[in-house]
Amino acid sequence: FEEANVIRKSHRIKVSGTAPPPPLRSFAELEGKPGCCKRLLGNLAGAGFTEPTPIQRQAATALLAGRELLAVAPTGSGKTLGFLLPLLMLVRRLKAEEHAAEQAAAAAGGEGSEGGSGGDEEEGEGARSSSSLKAVVVSPTKELSVQTARVLKLLLPGLRTRCSVLSKATAAGTDFNKVDILMAQPLRLGAMAEEGKIDLSSVRLLILDEADKLFELGFTEQIDTVIAACRHRGCTRALFSATLPEAVENLARSVLKDPLRVTVGERNT
Ligand code: ADP
Ligand code: MG
Numbered sequence: 001f002e003e004a005n006v007i008r009k010s011h012r013i014k015v016s017g018t019a020p021p022p023p024l025r026s027f028a029e030l031e032g033k034p035g036c037c038k039r040l041l042g043n044l045a046g047a048g049f050t051e052p053t054p055i056q057r058q059a060a061t062a063l064l065a066g067r068e069l070l071a072v073a074p075t076g077s078g079k080t081l082g083f084l085l086p087l088l089m090l091v092r093r094l095k096a097e098e099h100a101a102e103q104a105a106a107a108a109g110g111e112g113s114e115g116g117s118g119g120d121e122e123e124g125e126g127a128r129s130s131s132s133l134k135a136v137v138v139s140p141t142k143e144l145s146v147q148t149a150r151v152l153k154l155l156l157p158g159l160r161t162r163c164s165v166l167s168k169a170t171a172a173g174t175d176f177n178k179v180d181i182l183m184a185q186p187l188r189l190g191a192m193a194e195e196g197k198i199d200l201s202s203v204r205l206l207i208l209d210e211a212d213k214l215f216e217l218g219f220t221e222q223i224d225t226v227i228a229a230c231r232h233r234g235c236t237r238a239l240f241s242a243t244l245p246e247a248v249e250n251l252a253r254s255v256l257k258d259p260l261r262v263t264v265g266e267r268n269t
Helices: 001-011 038-046 054-064 079-110 144-157 168-173 186-194 211-218 222-229 245-253
Strands: 014-018 069-073 135-138 162-164 181-185 205-210 236-241 258-265
Touching: 001 014, 014 054, 038 079, 038 258, 054 079, 054 162, 054 236, 054 258, 069 186, 069 222, 069 245, 079 135, 079 144, 079 181, 079 205, 079 245, 079 258, 135 222, 144 162, 144 181, 168 186, 181 186, 205 211, 205 222, 211 222, 211 236, 211 245, 236 245
Parallel strands: 069 236, 069 258, 135 181, 135 205, 162 181, 205 236
Antiparallel strands: 014 258
């Protein structure tokens, strides 16, 4: 605990809330953790990310511990990777768990059931959700979604994880229920969720990026819709923002479960 406070102090990380996990000392510390692998750490280093920034240190361990989060740090402080890295690890962990469960089910069901060319399990057990979507990042603009997807793609080579940006063009041609990670804006995502065109019931991590702008721009209703559509019991929600106006913080706190608040730099309201 003492060491955690030393790291926080030296990086000017302030955290409030119940039992915050210690911040990361280095990216290397993630090696061997569920959802991490040498390839991911290699991709990270290859992209020039060698030392975590302060917000990344505390946001990563909080999200990996399944904590809901209000993360406030100035523009340019690396918030994007602060949520993308733990997001990717969580998604990979969930996929690995699902894969193991499918293997176990196949092994159990395979006994005595002959025939078929093997491996074609189209109908399955019917227990699976219609969607494999695990994580959603909501941004105020398409440009920001594209930019976020660009950072994510730096981390993805060799990891068999699919991401997509929801847009007018992709809305028609993509089966978003087969994507693992989705970047979207509140209007289109909210509408598609309401119309049943996209199934968010399997989403386990919902990130609201530039949360101050999301609420400033009047997307409160759409965000409520998205939050409600991400109805998995184990869904974690987190806000990332450069500023956190009191009204937004109050709104967020009315929804989030026992959130941690992480602030780097000046307290900015
Ligand atoms: P924010 O969302 O907080 O405004 P960004 O996530 O856009 O900030 O990051 C700002 C810049 O910092 C980007 O150019 C990004 O590549 C760089 N950056 C982020 N994390 C690191 C890191 N750990 N090491 C080096 N550069 C980083
Ligand atoms: Mg940002």
